[in-house]
Amino acid sequence: MxxxxxxxxxxxxxxxxxxxxxxxxxxxxxxxxxxxxxxxxxxxxxxxxxxxxxxxxxxxxxxxxxxxxxxxxxxxxxxxxxxxxxxxxxxxxxxxxxxxxxxxxxxxxxxxxxxxxxxxxxxxxxxxxxxxxxxxxxxxxxxxxxxxxxxxxxxxxxxxxxxxxxxxxxxxxxxxxxxxxxxxxxxxxxxxxxxxxxxxxxxxxxxxSAPSDEPPEGFDTIGLEDVELMLKDADPAQVVPGNAEWEEVAMALHTLSNNDHDVKELFLDWCQEDPNYAGQEHRDTNNLDGTRSPPTGRAAVARAPCGAGFWRTELAPRT
Incomplete structure (x- = not known):
């Protein structure tokens, strides 16, 4: 060893x-x-x-x-x-x-x-x-x-x-x-x-373990570079003006990237370009002690469990 x-x-x-x-x-x-x-x-x-x-x-x-x-x-x-x-x-x-x-x-x-x-x-x-x-x-x-x-x-x-x-x-x-x-x-x-x-x-x-609709050769995924190109010239205020649009894009990226943490971080950084986006608090590890109010709106969606439509809660840095 x-x-x-x-x-x-x-x-x-x-x-x-x-x-x-x-x-x-x-x-x-x-x-x-x-x-x-x-x-x-x-x-x-x-x-x-x-x-x-x-x-x-x-x-x-x-x-x-x-x-x-x-x-x-x-x-x-x-x-x-x-x-x-x-x-x-x-x-x-x-x-x-x-x-x-x-x-x-x-x-x-x-x-x-x-x-x-x-x-x-x-x-x-x-x-x-x-x-x-x-x-x-x-x-x-x-x-x-x-x-x-x-x-x-x-x-x-x-x-x-x-x-x-x-x-x-x-x-x-x-x-x-x-x-x-x-x-x-x-x-x-x-x-x-x-x-x-x-x-x-x-x-x-x-x-x-139930059968899925995944083909034998598997689904293709998109990576960080693909998403960077997609978001490079896009305006989050226009692409995701509200919670419904935000959740739709988030769910799509979640699925297509196979829950890639770095794609998630890139997407959330991009969202910060919209001055009306209030999701920064979801990354604040101080929230783990439960002493602060949880974020609302799009930030609340970011903290929803995977089954509710987005990445599982990830307040602390992943490996």
Whole structure:
């Protein structure tokens, strides 16, 4: 069992890539996502390349500069052709992610089925990566990832093949800066067989495993860059002049982005361009103590649970 303090960008990042791909010098797909106000301002004033493909050693200096500017560095978990983020661009699923944003690390793993890597993305928040034998059965791996989340109290939305995760060794800058780090690594252990998860994990309730209208190849999703282009020249006062329009757009982005947190943040930042928008308070973590009145209007919709039509309540920064 290995452990990395995450202090060295290459040390932690290469360890993760070698565990995932079997080769620390493998070509990967990465994303730089603006995380601080300075980064968002820099992106608005000057186009910055957000998608990068290459090896971590070759891109390391660039990522260090971007991270220092306030950009978060993410990697694409699964194997793609590097030409896009739609389902058709992905060739193989390489691992099952378990996002423990609001749940603690388990003291014991079911049937001893342990992750290969655990990354602490911010204090007390973890992402667990279970490397599997490569497969193109996207439907089966999605369902198994949802079962993982159900078993351990993880985020069930972190299940799509195009998922990007934080690269260890770089600063998480939502709130007090924190260097994401590997806290557990089993990089020399063989990948799990997908069938082992089926035996180890409890089944989903019948109401969560009912057939859907999703095609076998899955639905395509839109990403942060797509939404940035959509909103770049749009006026929120005209596009979402009232609660009904706001909720309709919010629900559409929620669905099309597969509950992408960064798309949510981008949308809410865009809403702030309307001087009549009163939703900033939903981000105020002081509301967690219950001593302040909840926001009303569009801000209230932003705090509604997913089943009521929007993202689940997210007052504290996510991993």
């Amino acid at each position: 290995g452990k990395s303090d995450g202090a060295g960008t290459l040390t932690a990042g290469l360890e993760l890539i070698e565990t995932l791909r079997g080769d620390a010098g493998a070509v990967m797909d990465f994303r730089a996502i603006p995380e601080t106000k300075a980064a968002k301002k820099a992106l608005a004033s000057s186009p910055t390349r957000l998608r990068h493909r290459g090896t971590l050693p070759d891109l390391s200096d660039k990522f260090k500069r971007l991270n220092k500017m306030g950009f978060a560095i993410y990697y694409t978990l699964n194997l793609s052709d590097g030409k896009g983020t739609k389902r058709a661009n992905f060739k193989k699923v390489l691992a099952l992610p378990l996002d423990l944003d609001t749940a603690p690390l388990p003291k014991k793993w079911l049937r001893g089925l342990e992750p290969h890597v655990i990354v602490e993305t911010s204090p007390g928040k973890h992402q667990c990566i279970f490397v599997i034998e490569p497969t193109d059965d996207f439907t089966a791996t999605k369902r198994m990832t949802q079962r993982l989340a159900k078993a351990y109290g993880g985020d069930p939305s972190v299940c799509d093949v195009a998922r990007v995760l934080r690269m260890p060794g770089f600063k998480h800058q939502k709130g007090k800066p924190f260097v994401s780090r590997i806290v557990m690594s089993r990089q020399f252990e063989p990948p799990h067989k997908l069938g082992v998860f089926d035996k180890a994990l409890p089944r989903l309730p019948s109401n969560e």
